[in-house]
Amino acid sequence: MTLPGPRAQDTGRRPRRHDPDRRVRILDAALDVLVEQGMAGMTHRQVAARADVPLGSVTYHFAGLAELRAQAFTRFVELQTAVFEALFDGVGTREEFVEALVDLVHASPARQRSAVLGFELHLAALRDPGLRVLAEAWTRSSQEVLARFVGAADAARLDALLEGMIMHALLATGPRSREAARAAVAKAVELSGEAGFPRTQGENHVR
Amino acid sequence: MTLPGPRAQDTGRRPRRHDPDRRVRILDAALDVLVEQGMAGMTHRQVAARADVPLGSVTYHFAGLAELRAQAFTRFVELQTAVFEALFDGVGTREEFVEALVDLVHASPARQRSAVLGFELHLAALRDPGLRVLAEAWTRSSQEVLARFVGAADAARLDALLEGMIMHALLATGPRSREAARAAVAKAVELSGEAGFPRTQGENHVR
Amino acid sequence: MTLPGPRAQDTGRRPRRHDPDRRVRILDAALDVLVEQGMAGMTHRQVAARADVPLGSVTYHFAGLAELRAQAFTRFVELQTAVFEALFDGVGTREEFVEALVDLVHASPARQRSAVLGFELHLAALRDPGLRVLAEAWTRSSQEVLARFVGAADAARLDALLEGMIMHALLATGPRSREAARAAVAKAVELSGEAGFPRTQGENHVR
Amino acid sequence: MTLPGPRAQDTGRRPRRHDPDRRVRILDAALDVLVEQGMAGMTHRQVAARADVPLGSVTYHFAGLAELRAQAFTRFVELQTAVFEALFDGVGTREEFVEALVDLVHASPARQRSAVLGFELHLAALRDPGLRVLAEAWTRSSQEVLARFVGAADAARLDALLEGMIMHALLATGPRSREAARAAVAKAVELSGEAGFPRTQGENHVR
DNA sequence: TATGAATGAGGGTTCATTCAT
DNA sequence: GATGAATGAACCCTCATTCAT
Numbered sequence: 001m002t003l004p005g006p007r008a009q010d011t012g013r014r015p016r017r018h019d020p021d022r023r024v025r026i027l028d029a030a031l032d033v034l035v036e037q038g039m040a041g042m043t044h045r046q047v048a049a050r051a052d053v054p055l056g057s058v059t060y061h062f063a064g065l066a067e068l069r070a071q072a073f074t075r076f077v078e079l080q081t082a083v084f085e086a087l088f089d090g091v092g093t094r095e096e097f098v099e100a101l102v103d104l105v106h107a108s109p110a111r112q113r114s115a116v117l118g119f120e121l122h123l124a125a126l127r128d129p130g131l132r133v134l135a136e137a138w139t140r141s142s143q144e145v146l147a148r149f150v151g152a153a154d155a156a157r158l159d160a161l162l163e164g165m166i167m168h169a170l171l172a173t174g175p176r177s178r179e180a181a182r183a184a185v186a187k188a189v190e191l192s193g194e195a196g197f198p199r200t201q202g203e204n205h206v207r
Numbered sequence: 208m209t210l211p212g213p214r215a216q217d218t219g220r221r222p223r224r225h226d227p228d229r230r231v232r233i234l235d236a237a238l239d240v241l242v243e244q245g246m247a248g249m250t251h252r253q254v255a256a257r258a259d260v261p262l263g264s265v266t267y268h269f270a271g272l273a274e275l276r277a278q279a280f281t282r283f284v285e286l287q288t289a290v291f292e293a294l295f296d297g298v299g300t301r302e303e304f305v306e307a308l309v310d311l312v313h314a315s316p317a318r319q320r321s322a323v324l325g326f327e328l329h330l331a332a333l334r335d336p337g338l339r340v341l342a343e344a345w346t347r348s349s350q351e352v353l354a355r356f357v358g359a360a361d362a363a364r365l366d367a368l369l370e371g372m373i374m375h376a377l378l379a380t381g382p383r384s385r386e387a388a389r390a391a392v393a394k395a396v397e398l399s400g401e402a403g404f405p406r407t408q409g410e411n412h413v414r
Numbered sequence: 415m416t417l418p419g420p421r422a423q424d425t426g427r428r429p430r431r432h433d434p435d436r437r438v439r440i441l442d443a444a445l446d447v448l449v450e451q452g453m454a455g456m457t458h459r460q461v462a463a464r465a466d467v468p469l470g471s472v473t474y475h476f477a478g479l480a481e482l483r484a485q486a487f488t489r490f491v492e493l494q495t496a497v498f499e500a501l502f503d504g505v506g507t508r509e510e511f512v513e514a515l516v517d518l519v520h521a522s523p524a525r526q527r528s529a530v531l532g533f534e535l536h537l538a539a540l541r542d543p544g545l546r547v548l549a550e551a552w553t554r555s556s557q558e559v560l561a562r563f564v565g566a567a568d569a570a571r572l573d574a575l576l577e578g579m580i581m582h583a584l585l586a587t588g589p590r591s592r593e594a595a596r597a598a599v600a601k602a603v604e605l606s607g608e609a610g611f612p613r614t615q616g617e618n619h620v621r
Numbered sequence: 622m623t624l625p626g627p628r629a630q631d632t633g634r635r636p637r638r639h640d641p642d643r644r645v646r647i648l649d650a651a652l653d654v655l656v657e658q659g660m661a662g663m664t665h666r667q668v669a670a671r672a673d674v675p676l677g678s679v680t681y682h683f684a685g686l687a688e689l690r691a692q693a694f695t696r697f698v699e700l701q702t703a704v705f706e707a708l709f710d711g712v713g714t715r716e717e718f719v720e721a722l723v724d725l726v727h728a729s730p731a732r733q734r735s736a737v738l739g740f741e742l743h744l745a746a747l748r749d750p751g752l753r754v755l756a757e758a759w760t761r762s763s764q765e766v767l768a769r770f771v772g773a774a775d776a777a778r779l780d781a782l783l784e785g786m787i788m789h790a791l792l793a794t795g796p797r798s799r800e801a802a803r804a805a806v807a808k809a810v811e812l813s814g815e816a817g818f819p820r821t822q823g824e825n826h827v828r
Numbered sequence: 829t830a831t832g833a834a835t836g837a838g839g840g841t842t843c844a845t846t847c848a849t
Numbered sequence: 850g851a852t853g854a855a856t857g858a859a860c861c862c863t864c865a866t867t868c869a870t
Contacts, residue, residue, distance in 0.1 A: 038333075038334055040246060045863085045864075060830060156387075160375055162371065164370035167370055167371075168346070184367070191394050229855090252840095262857070262858095264854090271841080272839095451748075452744070452748055454660060536792060553792070567804065574789050575785055578782055581785075585757065665862085674834095677863095681833070685862075
């Protein structure tokens with residue numbers, strides 16, 4: 001029965017001065033919390049604890065929770081866009097394209113996080129105009145990448161299919177076979193126009 | 208100075224109607240709130256206000272917010288399953304099938320609500336095992352309906368595509384052409400096996 | 415995810431008609447709850463559940479929580495007075511007297527209950543005039559019993575000692591030796607006047 | 622329709638004083654409320670009102686009602702231990718010892734408060750392990766003080782007697798004669814061993 | 829610049845009590 | 850007579866946000 005002083009929010013009291021990317025650390029922590037606790041669980045306190053940062057630091061760097069949310073999602077989209085780009089980097093043949101898409105869809109622990117964040121963003125965007133703009137830009141940029149390989153209309157269709165498959169993969173309890181995913185993706189790609197595959201099958205291409 | 212007991216109270220005389228289906232009214236109100244405010248906004252107070260019911264009524268009929276959520280989603284799935292069944296009632300040809308799917312996807316004010324609820328359920332299911340069971344059952348039942356017309360694997364693929372298209376439709380700001388949606392759906396159905404279409408194309412069917 | 419109807423307060427729905435001593439069952443249940451949960455935990459619902467009686471039955475038989483409390487304590491005092499009387503029934507010698515007192519003090523599972531209730535009553539009586547009257551009557555009656563064996567002043571002193579020993583026994587974690595209790599009681603009785611012991615030591619007496 | 626987040630708020634501009642010993646003020650207020658309203662009446666709101674502090678201040682400084690209770694009782698025991706020590710400071714003769722004990726027992730408005738708190742602590746300790754530890758430590762320390770004047774066993778007996786007399790004094794409606802209390806205490810002390818009285822009776826002692 | 833003490837609105841939930849059935 | 854549906858008041862607690870330091 002000690003008297004510990006106010007509440008257990010002392011994060012260790014180290015004198016962490018000069019922490020230039022504290023802002024980014026907070027954003028990443030916010031995304032972590034968002035993945036684990038959902039939108040409703042993303043509070044100043046949770047984020048601060050996750051970032052190992054004093055509570056005031058979060059309100060200091062971000063004008064409010066809405067802004068924190070917006071910037072966190074913005075960071076997510078930036079990172080995710082880069083990942084998406086990289087995924088198709090060096091893809092030349094239809095087979096490689098399909099394989100890249102299967103990578104995208106097939107649930108790996110790493111993909112789980114971005115899948116959850118993506119859907120959180122989509123849902124949040126329904127009620128926040130700023131986020132809606134962000135979500136649309138993200139979707140557009142994704143489809144533009146896909147459109148390098150298939151036509152624009154096919155890209156939209158493919159993107160929708162991927163979105164749905166990712167959601168299904170997210171919710172499925174049992175492990176899903178990669179082959180099933182590949183078959184589904186392949187069938188969808190099959191129908192797409194030929195445009196955009198610089199190399200014929202089997203041809204090697206150094207990016 | 209009497210023993211206070213936890214509380215002392217004087218109920219504010221108000222007509223206390225016996226209301227047999229109040230429970231269902233509360234569930235519908237909960238779904239309304241969920242659509243408009245999102246999961247975080249679905250509070251006892253909001254739901255009570257929406258159902259035009261005193262606060263205590265919500266906590267009386269449901270043991271907790273978790274149960275209210277669960278039962279609301281359960282009701283949603285029940286209703287939605289019926290709607291889904293009805294949509295394909297009388298569908299005989301591939302053309303009719305495609306048209307039904309386009310109805311499903313194309314954003315009408317009426318579909319908006321169920322689309323949002325569906326995605327809210329999917330997201331909530333990520334963190335609630337009970338809801339996950341419900342979501343899986345719903346997905347399974349939907350795919351079983353689709354599987355009457357195309358093969359099981361195609362049904363899963365089609366379902367994913369629809370899911371993605373619905374989400375895209377939900378987020379799109381501008382109005383989307385019904386033709387674009389039809390084209391995308393048609394292409395996906397094209398690839399499916401012939402199984403399940405009792406009538407040949409062009410054949411007339413009196414609904 | 416079943417729809418169990420309102421809340422889990424259905425006590426089994428047997429048609430318990432003609433239950434003449436339901437009132438007493440409720441009182442005993444109230445005392446049980448009081449022992450286990452404390453004053454703050456003695457709610458209508460807890461009592462009803464404990465008595466295996468519908469919620470409305472408690473409010474039907476008792477005008478309010480205050481009355482339920484009062485009547486429960488009244489019942490407790492009645493029962494306890496009888497027990498107290500019985501304890502000294504047949505006590506003739508100083509040794510028997512001491513032994514009876516030690517029985518009273520020494521913590522047995524059975525005594526635990528009445529000890530707790532007694533202290534709850536004392537504390538509640540501090541703020542409820544009605545209970546204060548009851549508590550005083552109880553104290554007076556106890557001391558009158560003791561005064562049959564020792565003088566009135568000694569009875570008051572003895573009663574206080576017993577009260578304190580009971581409280582200490584209640585709080586002690588380790589088991590207390592009966593001998594220690596006997597020694598303490600004996601010493602207190604030693605000082606008392608001779609009045610009231612009809613039999614000399616060793617003499618047999620059929621009540 | 623912006624994302625609502627859990628809440629949106631506008632603090633109602635009020636002077637926000639930095640108040641370093643607000644924590645202690647809250648604890649004292651909690652003890653005041655406890656004396657007047659009993660355990661069940663000791664709510665956040667009552668305490669806040671009593672301490673003239675906003676509601677949030679109580680929950681800010683104490684993690685929960687249980688902790689508030691625990692720390693309030695801890696403070697009570699600390700203060701009371703000091704008072705108890707001071708009471709016997711300078712006591713040298715058996716007469717002074719008795720007189721000190723009578724001071725302890727005889728109901729003065731000042732003692733009323735600590736007596737009530739003491740019994741509340743004892744009762745609360747029955748169901749709270751942390752408080753039980755505290756109560757036991759308190760009892761032990763009290764008896765150790767008494768044991769400076771009488772033997773250990775006698776100290777326990779004396780302590781029990783005092784406890785009982787305090788409770789009786791607390792409940793008695795009419796004023797009790799100090800002489801009666803002195804007589805009872807004197808008789809109990811009479812039986813105790815001689816150990817611990819540095820000065821013989823009648824000897825004068827300059828405090 | 830950075831922090832955390834402070835505030836009150838609002839969240840989930842429990843409950844005494846009333847009253848229609 | 851007996852019951853349980855219904856009602857809000859009040860409870861504990863969390864939290865976004867402000868602001869003194």
